[in-house]
Amino acid sequence: MSQSAVSFQATNETLDLDIHNAARSFAQALAESAEFQAFEQAAGRLQQDEIAQQTIRAYQNKQQSLQMMLMLNAVSPQDQAELERLQKAFLEQPAVAAYLKAQEELNTLCQEAANLLSERIGLSYTAACGPGCC
Numbered sequence: 229m230s231q232s233a234v235s236f237q238a239t240n241e242t243l244d245l246d247i248h249n250a251a252r253s254f255a256q257a258l259a260e261s262a263e264f265q266a267f268e269q270a271a272g273r274l275q276q277d278e279i280a281q282q283t284i285r286a287y288q289n290k291q292q293s294l295q296m297m298l299m300l301n302a303v304s305p306q307d308q309a310e311l312e313r314l315q316k317a318f319l320e321q322p323a324v325a326a327y328l329k330a331q332e333e334l335n336t337l338c339q340e341a342a343n344l345l346s347e348r349i350g351l352s353y354t355a356a357c358g359p360g361c362c
Contacts, residue, residue, distance in 0.1 A: 254341075263330070263337040270330035274323040283318035290314050 258264055274280055290311050297303045303311070318324055346352050 258337075258341070261337060263334045267327075267330040267334040270323070270327040274327040277321065277323040280318065280321040280323040283314070283321055284324070287311070287314040287318050 290307075291298070294303055294307055294311060297307070319328075
């Protein structure tokens with residue numbers, strides 16, 4: 229192996245280590261953020277809230293039973309009203325509302341981080357990673 233190939237390989241390994249360390253630091257900072265902590269706590273409370281879990285399951289079961297009719301836009305007014313009532317019932321649960329708020333705040337933080345990353349690397353991070361990324 230030539231001297232320049234060895235030098236290139238060493239530089240590449242150093243760059244890989246730098247990228248790995250930067251990613252680890254970023255993940256740690258994200259995990260320590262107030263937004264992530266609030267999201268984790270809200271998710272735990274939601275998971276433990278049996279009434280919220282029951283209302284979510286009731287909505288999901290109704291939605292699943294109507295899936296084909298929903299796709300065909302052929303749901304009866306009564307079934308549509310029941311589905312909307314069940315959705316309202318679970319969205320009104322305090323644990324669900326807290327979870328959705330925490331999720332939105334964490335999503336905002338992640339979007340801001342993606343924008344900053346895009347600015348620093350000179351590429352649109354969000355466009356590069358595709359829909360649903362951030």
